[in-house]
Amino acid sequence: MSTLKIDNISMRFDLPNGGHVQALKDVSLELQSGELMSVLGPSGCGKTTLLNIVAGFLAPTEGKITLNDHKVTGPDAERGMVFQQGALFEWMSVRDNVSFGPRMKGESKSKYMPTVNHLLDVVGLKDFKEKAIYELSGGMQQRVALARCLANDPDVILMDEPLGALDALTREKMQGLVLKLWKETGKTIILITHSVEEALLLGERLLVMAPRPGRIHKEYRLPFADLGVGKDLREVKKHPEFSQRREEILEMIWNMEEEIMGRVEESA
């Protein structure tokens, strides 16, 4: 089984003015196959840096990442990425975007086309295969991004605020889709978000990170993702524990922000 180990990662880099930034300090965690972990934290807590290190776009200054017992040294098809927006290839049709990974590997059309068609069905874009990317709405574009990532059959999917640019209604729908895809495919997913509700709804595990230096502040194990699979997510939100957790985490992040910015009364 695929296990993602983040082993004592630190990230520190020099600034041109002679100072340095400690973006991450001693971050360790382990994800079992099929786990969905959402990551929350105030801006500047290093969550995107962590994701980029796991993706292989950045090298940590200390520690290492291993996936299935081999070390991560660069980007690879085993770790797929879903970005906030604008990462689709506008010069390709929806189908060519989704089949990009298999095509880059030189797979034959007969091999990847059934998967691609199936995934487009699953994300509800059956009738949009030949469309150009710019003809789709924002929500549809993110469905393409999800399908494109899944078509490559990665072991781990890294999502960097995948629903951040969507309007509130589309976002709720897409949260259901992410849950559905997660359960159906059994992928290991790390999802970065700014929305506490989204982190609670989607994260089987929830990681709250703290800034300066970026580190793990607290970790939760939550039941809501399992409750929400195939159900109306609004029902899940009515769960008493849900609102309790939301308040708790909001307060936690609120305090961190205040530590950075200073209290509103003081600065006024």
Place this chain on the structure above:
Amino acid sequence: MTGFIVLALYVAAFFVAYLAVSALYRAFFARADFTALKTVTFGDESAVRPNRAASVLSVITIFLLWVAFTNSSLPLPQASSPYLGEVTFTYTSTLPDGRADDAEVSVLVYREDISQTVDSEGNPGRIPAAPEVEPGDGFAKNDSVVVPRYGYKVINVLGNDELGRSEDAVITALNGTEVQAGETIKLPEGELGLTDKGTPTFSPSTGNRMQRLYLPAPEVTVERFVELNEDGYRNYTLWQHTWISLQRVLLGFFFGALVGIPLGYAMGLTNWARGWFDPIVEFMRPVPPLALIPLMIIWFGIGEQSKVILLFLAALWIMAIAARAGVSGVAISKVHAAYSLGASKMQVLTKVIIPNSLPEIFTGARVAMGVCWGTVVAAELVAAERGLGMMIMVASKFQLTDIVIVGIILIGIIGFLIDVGIRMLEKWLVPWKGRV
């Protein structure tokens, strides 16, 4: 003076046509699309749509003004004509002893562009002979001269008189009006005057039309266009002149793009190439290609080679900078996504970076083609055996303004067509531009 009349008419046409057309539009063509419902249009650029009727009327206005203020034979309204034909005036010669005598001067005003015209048998026009006149009675004898339209003539009327300069005869009146030296009198046909030394002068009335030297009439230009196509100019037909200019541009641009685009990609993709070529590109970019013409002639002579190399240099930097901007314009998330999907460096280049930079490349191509087209004409002005630039330059030396105008119109149209062509190609190849 005439210039102000033309300007005033043009401005008047702008407003009168506007009022007329908008009244017509309101009456017959009122459209109810979304933009038509906008009440705030002044300041909302998206509500400003080019009024195509205005475009058509604008071209028609220029054409009408062209006809009106040149010696055109088209049946359209025209400004007052310059005088053409025969005119006579009298002068009064007075001797120191008080004797005076009148004589007549016949002036034949002929077309100033007579040598550029041909009669029905194809013979070129000639300056006509002075009309035959009787010498007349008295000591002052009748005279006869020819003067070109728009011209000016000092007429030595005393030259053939029985009692003339040597007898201290002085001209005291023209057409019966007393005139002092240096004064002039107006006639409908032109202006009579006396020089400071007392010799009569005549300049026929010029009207408000321009002479052929300054602006040939539209139909003359069209005739010249046809003639240039059939007989050519300087051993080559108009099409050959055009094609050689176009060929130089296409060749220069092709090689410029062939070298410049990979250069720009290299600069956008590696630190070393960026550092290495930055000084050259940044130095050459602001050097206008025209400034290189002398050096190109010194190095490569005046043949095809030097022109193609000049245009190559004109296109090279523009295309390199466009390609470099294209690479830096790629969203990093696209590149990251491609690597995460298992693409190799080569695949990232061909499947992501190159397609993503196409809009910038096309913008660069439009600029480069425009610069190349301008540069080729300038280069041909300096030295060439063929080409539109050479054609208008040589024609101007022989005062063949109609050829110059044909050349300028053609240069404008081709430049426009090149731009339209690239834009169409862009629309076809980069349909996503501006829609992401």
